[in-house]
Amino acid sequence: MIRSALLISLLVATLSTAFAVGLGSAAGWLLARRAFPGRELVDALLSLPLVLPPTVTGYYLLLILGRRGWLGDLAIPFTLGACVIAATVMAFPLVVRAARVAFEEIDPRQRLAAFSLGHGSGSTFWQVELPLARRGLAAGAALGFARALGEFGATLMLAGNIPGRTQTLPLAIYEAAMTGENAVALALCLALTAVSVVVLLFVGRLGRGRA
Amino acid sequence: MCAALLAVLVSAAISLKGPLTEAAKQFDASFPGEPVTFTFGGSGELAAQIVSGAPVDVFFSASPVDMERVAAAGRIEVATRVAIARNRLVVIVPAGSAPPTELRGLLDPRFRRIAIGNVKTVPAGRYAKDALVASGVLGRVETRFVYGENVRQVIDLVARGEADAGFVYATDLPLGGDHIDLAFEISENLHKPIVYEGAVVAGAKAAARGREFLTFVTSAPGREMLVKRGFLPPGTTAKR
Amino acid sequence: MSTLTADIRVTRGGFSLEAAFSAPPGITTVVGVSGAGKSTLLLALLGDKSPASGRIGLGDRTLFDGKSGIDVPVHERRIGIVFQDALLFPHLDARRNVAFGMMGGDRPEAWLERVGAVSLAARRPADLSGGERQRVALARALAARPEALLLDEPFSALDPAARSSLGTLLVALQREAGVPFLHVTHDPGEALRVGDRTIALDRGRVVAQGRTTDLLSGSLRRIAGIGSDNWLRGTVLADGSDGTRVDLGGTVVATARLHRAAGEVVVLALPAEDVLLARGEIHGTSARNVLAGEVVSLDAADEGVDVVVATPVRLRARVTRAAVSELALVPGARVWLLVKASAFRAAD
Numbered sequence: 001m002i003r004s005a006l007l008i009s010l011l012v013a014t015l016s017t018a019f020a021v022g023l024g025s026a027a028g029w030l031l032a033r034r035a036f037p038g039r040e041l042v043d044a045l046l047s048l049p050l051v052l053p054p055t056v057t058g059y060y061l062l063l064i065l066g067r068r069g070w071l072g073d074l075a076i077p078f079t080l081g082a083c084v085i086a087a088t089v090m091a092f093p094l095v096v097r098a099a100r101v102a103f104e105e106i107d108p109r110q111r112l113a114a115f116s117l118g119h120g121s122g123s124t125f126w127q128v129e130l131p132l133a134r135r136g137l138a139a140g141a142a143l144g145f146a147r148a149l150g151e152f153g154a155t156l157m158l159a160g161n162i163p164g165r166t167q168t169l170p171l172a173i174y175e176a177a178m179t180g181e182n183a184v185a186l187a188l189c190l191a192l193t194a195v196s197v198v199v200l201l202f203v204g205r206l207g208r209g210r211a
Numbered sequence: 212m213c214a215a216l217l218a219v220l221v222s223a224a225i226s227l228k229g230p231l232t233e234a235a236k237q238f239d240a241s242f243p244g245e246p247v248t249f250t251f252g253g254s255g256e257l258a259a260q261i262v263s264g265a266p267v268d269v270f271f272s273a274s275p276v277d278m279e280r281v282a283a284a285g286r287i288e289v290a291t292r293v294a295i296a297r298n299r300l301v302v303i304v305p306a307g308s309a310p311p312t313e314l315r316g317l318l319d320p321r322f323r324r325i326a327i328g329n330v331k332t333v334p335a336g337r338y339a340k341d342a343l344v345a346s347g348v349l350g351r352v353e354t355r356f357v358y359g360e361n362v363r364q365v366i367d368l369v370a371r372g373e374a375d376a377g378f379v380y381a382t383d384l385p386l387g388g389d390h391i392d393l394a395f396e397i398s399e400n401l402h403k404p405i406v407y408e409g410a411v412v413a414g415a416k417a418a419a420r421g422r423e424f425l426t427f428v429t430s431a432p433g434r435e436m437l438v439k440r441g442f443l444p445p446g447t448t449a450k451r
Numbered sequence: 452m453s454t455l456t457a458d459i460r461v462t463r464g465g466f467s468l469e470a471a472f473s474a475p476p477g478i479t480t481v482v483g484v485s486g487a488g489k490s491t492l493l494l495a496l497l498g499d500k501s502p503a504s505g506r507i508g509l510g511d512r513t514l515f516d517g518k519s520g521i522d523v524p525v526h527e528r529r530i531g532i533v534f535q536d537a538l539l540f541p542h543l544d545a546r547r548n549v550a551f552g553m554m555g556g557d558r559p560e561a562w563l564e565r566v567g568a569v570s571l572a573a574r575r576p577a578d579l580s581g582g583e584r585q586r587v588a589l590a591r592a593l594a595a596r597p598e599a600l601l602l603d604e605p606f607s608a609l610d611p612a613a614r615s616s617l618g619t620l621l622v623a624l625q626r627e628a629g630v631p632f633l634h635v636t637h638d639p640g641e642a643l644r645v646g647d648r649t650i651a652l653d654r655g656r657v658v659a660q661g662r663t664t665d666l667l668s669g670s671l672r673r674i675a676g677i678g679s680d681n682w683l684r685g686t687v688l689a690d691g692s693d694g695t696r697v698d699l700g701g702t703v704v705a706t707a708r709l710h711r712a713a714g715e716v717v718v719l720a721l722p723a724e725d726v727l728l729a730r731g732e733i734h735g736t737s738a739r740n741v742l743a744g745e746v747v748s749l750d751a752a753d754e755g756v757d758v759v760v761a762t763p764v765r766l767r768a769r770v771t772r773a774a775v776s777e778l779a780l781v782p783g784a785r786v787w788l789l790v791k792a793s794a795f796r797a798a799d
Contacts, residue, residue, distance in 0.1 A: 068372045077373055078324065078357045109538055112499055115525035116532045117552025117595045127551075131542045160357050161329065178259045179331045180280070 002184065004164045005172035006191050012080065012168060013149040013195075016087035020095045020144045023088075025137060028099025029125070043100070050093040054153030057089060061158045082159035083166050087151045091144035098143065102136025103129060135208070142203040146196060169195075217245045219417040219424060220266060222257040224273035224334070225361045226298065226380045227407065230436045231271065231428070237436075238427045245420050253361040255332030261286050261412060268415035269425055271295070271407060274334035278408045287410040291422060294445035295429055296437045298405040299381040300338050302394040305372045310394035314346040314401075317376060322355065326368040326377035329358045334405070335365070339378035342401035366391065380405070382441040406445065455599045455631045459505030459515070461495045468492060468655040474599075474631040478622065480646030480663065481635045487652040489635045493601045496633070497532055498525035509598050531597035535604045537584035539576040545587045546572040552595030562590040566620060582613035589621070593628060600625075602634045606641065618645045619716075640798040643684045643718045664700070664764075681721040681767050682798065687711045694739070694792050702764040705739040706795035718798045723757055725794035726768035729787045730778050740790040742766070746782050749775065760786055 031043055049057045063069055065076045065085070076082050106129055114124040130137075152170040159166040161175065169192045176185035223231050228251045235247035250257065250267070254277040261267050262284045270287065272278040281287055302317075304310045311317055317325060328336030336358070343349040359365035362379050363386065369377040370390035384393055409428060411421045427433050434444060458471040468488040472479075483489050494500040496507060496514075504517040509530070514523045531552075539548045545568065549559040563569040566586040576584055585605055592600055602621075606614040622645060625632045636642055642649050642663055649663040659666050664684055685699040687709065695709040697717060704719075711717055733741070744762035751757075756775050758768045768788060770780070780786070 066371060066373060107538065109534060110540065112497065112525065113532065113534070113538050113540075114551070115499075116497060116528075116530060116597075117591070118526055118529075118554070119552070120524075120526050128540060132540075156360075161360070162356065162358060175329070175331060178256050180259055180262065 001163060001167075001172060001176075002187055002191065005167055005169045005188060006195075008080070008083070008165075008167065009149060009169040009192070010195065012083045012087050013145055016084045016091055016148040017141060017145040019084070019088045020091040020148070021137065021141050024092050024095025024140065024144070025099045025130075025133075027092075028096045028101075028140075029103050029129070031096070031100045032103035043096075046096050047093040049090050050097075054090065054151070055157060058086065058154030058157030061086060061089065061154060065158065077158055078160045078162060078166060080159075080166060083151075083155055083168060086154040086158045087148035090151050090154060091148040094143040094147055095137075095140040098136050098140025099133065102133035102140070105136070106132050134206075138203050138206045141206075142200055145199050145203070149192065149196060149199075217417060219245055219247045219268045219420050220250065221247060221269045221271065221421075221424070222250045222252070222261065222265070222267045223271035224254045224257070224407065225251040225363050226273055226335070226383055227251075227271055229382075230433075230440050230442065233436050234428055234433050235424070237432060238424055242423065242427075245417055247424055251361075253328065253333040255329075255334070256360070259332075266416065267412050268417045268421040269409065269411055271409045272334070273298075273405070273407055274337065274403075275406055275408055276337070277334065278410060281412075282410070286413050288413055288415075288418070289410075291425060292408060292410040293425065293429055294406050295409050295433075296407045296445055297443040298407065298441075299399070299443070300335065300342065300378060300397040300402065300405065301381045301384070302376055302397065303366070303369050303379055303384070303387065303391045304376050304394050305369055305374075306390050306392050308375065308392070310392060311376065312395055314343060314397070315348055316394075317352050318348060322352075322375040324357050324368075324374040325352055325355050326359055326365045326374035327356050328362055328365055328378070329360055333359070333361055335362045335378060335380060338402040338405055339397075341403060342397050345401040384441075407442075453510030453598045453630055454508075455496070455633065456508045457492075457496060457505070459495055459502035459507060461491055461500060461502045463491050463494075463500060466491065466655060468495070470650075470652070470657050472650050472657055472660050474633055474648070474650075476625075476629050476631050477648065478625050478632045478634055478646045479648045479650060480642035481633060481650045481652060482637065482639060482642050483652035484637060486654075488655040489652055490603060491655075492652070493532070493603055493633070493635060496599075496601060497530055498523060498528050512598075529596075529598040530601060531592035531595055531599070532601045532603065533585070533588045533592050533605045535607055537576070537581075537588040539579075539584055539587055539591070541576050544573050544575055545579070548576070548587055549590045549594050551591060554595075557594060559590075559594065562594045563587070565624070566590045581609050582617065585609065585613075585617060586620070589624060593624060597630065599631045599633065600628070602632065604635050604637065607636070607638070614641065615644075621645055639682055640718045640720075643682055643798075644716060681719075681723060681726075683719045683721065683764065683766075685717060685719065687713050687715045687717055689713055697795075699764045702742060702762045702766075704742075704790070704795065705792045707793050709797055719795045720798040721766070721790065721795050723752075723767040723769040725790065726766060727789040728758060728760075728768045728770055728774070728778070728780075729789060730784075732787050733789065736789060737791070738789040739792040740788070742788045742790070744786060744788060746780055746784045746786055748782060749780065756780075758786075760788060762788065 064071055067073045110128055111124055114128045150170055161167050161171045169188055173185050173188045239246050254272045254274060258277040258280050261270055261281050327339050330336040330340050357374055359368055362383055365377045365379050366383055366387045368374040370387045409425050411418055415421050455474040461468045468491045470492055481489050495502050501522055507515040513521050514528050546559045549562050560569055563572055566589050568583060568586040571583055606617050646663045649666045650657055651659040683699050685697040688696040688698050690711055695706050697704055697706060742762045744760040747759045747761050749756055749758055755769050755771050758770055758780055760766055
């Protein structure tokens with residue numbers, strides 16, 4: 001039980017952080033660079049999972065992705081994919097906020113300089129903006145990973161608590177505690193803590209880099 | 212405000228929600244005093260909370276196993292432990308879908324997801340698992356289980372179509388309303404008897420009134436409310 | 452040979468700029484006080500800010516045309532820019548900064564060598580001084596082989612020595628590149644030192660454009676805030692213990708010792724009040740400079756009259772109104788100017 005929960009949690013947290021960073025960086029860049037009508041409203045909506053109770057977010061996800069949900073039967077609930085979706089949704093706002101700030105802090109004339117040297121929007125993003133935003137993005141990724149790793153409420157609602165399939169570390173800890181398996185619960189907690197510490201150290205190194 | 216602080220806190224298996232809520236109302240009306248308040252959930256979860264020291268006054272469990280757990284931890288007034296009702300286990304399906312007629316029917320691949328209470332913490336899940344073991348089909352359907360943290364959740368999963376079949380108590384059928392259909396009742400021979408037990412928690416603050424409520428539930432008016440909802444009287448525990 | 456031409460109207464916030472000019476290959480300086488619209492002009496030429504109307508052309512390419520809707524994006528204009536604070540990419544060393552816009556063929560080290568910064572190739576911008584950063588910025592911009600180069604007060608934040616040597620470097624670089632350089636500055640001395648031509652901006656309008664030397668002795672005075680001073684550019688002929696001789700391009704003057712080598716370009720300021728005017732040639736005075744010339748025009752000044760005399764280099768002399776009538780000063784009159792050597796001040 002401990003090993004499967006650990007593996008599932010690692011897989012889910014890594015995948016969802018990757019998705020959250022990919023989508024979140026893009027969203028953060030758009031919010032930072034393009035002033036469009038309703039921009040602040042979009043920012044607020046994207047940040048909702050941050051402030052809503054996880055069970056509320058989980059309920060909305062069920063409404064949309066459930067078998068009889070708005071998008072029809074995509075066979076998502078009770079799968080590993082559901083864990084990843086729930087964790088990504090929860091981690092995403094953290095990454096977006098960090099990304100938006102990181103990109104906004106870059107002197108807009110840096111972009112202009114890159115353009116004047118013949119680089120288009122895409123090339124400038126990859127070669128100038130992204131490296132300069134690296135520290136902020138790393139911080140966002142760290143927060144996102146922590147959030148994804150500790151996700152409970154929305155995961156429980158969308159993915160269920162199926163040992164060996166969707167039972168992540170937080171769900172396993174809860175179940176072990178509820179069934180009086182205190183030694184197991186403690187072991188799971190230590191596993192979760194250890195993973196978190198390792199990741200924070202790693203991401204911290206990425207952020208400091210050779211800036 | 213003071214009365215609320217001295218309210219009787221009852222933890223009960225969620226399948227008892229209907230009858231116990233009504234019983235409490237009648238009890239408070241007939242015997243004025245501190246009001247009775249409830250926490251409903253899976254018996255295993257509730258037992259764990261009491262063992263950890265939750266300030267509960269009375270505990271109603273859907274199985275002797277969870278009551279035994281609390282007793283073994285020395286957390287009940289042993290003299291007050293009493294059986295209050297029995298129940299039957301049934302299989303349900305989403306409204307309109309073709310029901311299986313027996314447990315072996317669940318082997319059909321069209322039952323992609325089968326909802327069952329979390330075996331570790333929900334008695335209904337344990338009873339269902341026992342029945343499947345006894346029928347020799349557990350191994351082949353186990354991979355299709357999705358778990359509810361209590362029986363209400365199991366009903367919800369089937370009612371919403373997230374699960375193609377589910378195990379619930381016979382008394383829970385009205386809760387699913389038009390969204391579920393009864394497939395069949397599970398023979399009592401296939402699992403341990405489903406016996407609901409109640410007891411006053413050791414060191415309860417409202418012990419006296421708690422005892423009174425427990426007595427009320429086991430007396431005629433209490434039994435009336437249980438029976439009319441489909442619960443069976445406690446009787447003697449049937450041997451396997 | 453590419454000439455940068457513009458005839459545009461730009462609005463930015465509540466400010467509006469109207470500019471029509473042409474900058475041929477060479478250094479054209481844009482002079483004006485803060486807020487005159489210099490940055491707006493550069494941004495419009497670069498393509499970062501679209502004009503409300505007008506046309507921008509570079510060589511035979513149209514970069515912007517309000518009527519036909521042409522608006523070439525920044526990265527396709529082939530116009531480089533050097534900012535006041537260099538704005539190098541902080542995460543790349545000098546070599547990679549220079550290589551950023553290169554399209555292959557050249558070596559970044561060659562460009563760094565050209566600007567005298569080859570020893571800095573491996574350093575990060577944070578480890579460079581202001582002057583070193585500007586050298587790298589120049590190399591970076593030119594390495595991309597632009598068809599025109601804009602410079603936004605590139606030397607304003609540097610000390611005078613750095614300003615001077617970089618100015619010399621800039622002139623050499625332009626000669627090699629052979630494209631128009633548009634150099635924005637608020638310092639008329641720098642304009643004189645570096646620019647063949649000057650455009651004067653005042654409150655969003657081009658008030659004058661032409662040869663730098665002409666402008667600085669004319670209407671540019673007020674705009675550039677140089678009052679009635681004469682601003683002159685010349686080449687040092689000789690420099691010794693009893694002073695320096697400078698060729699202003701047709702007129703040779705003697706000044707106090709400037710400690711400059713022969714052949715060096717120098718910018719001098721001479722207050723109009725320090726120029727004496729006489730109707731006849733006078734001998735036996737202590738003035739080291741006695742210059743013959745012809746009155747070109749008379750301009751009313753705050754306290755008196757500025758008499759502009761062609762020697763042939765145009766010099767201003769400030770005299771009283773009484774003197775004008777007493778000496779019968781009219782355009783065309785032959786006069787002599789007397790100037791002490793010490794009245795000239797090096798302005799760079």
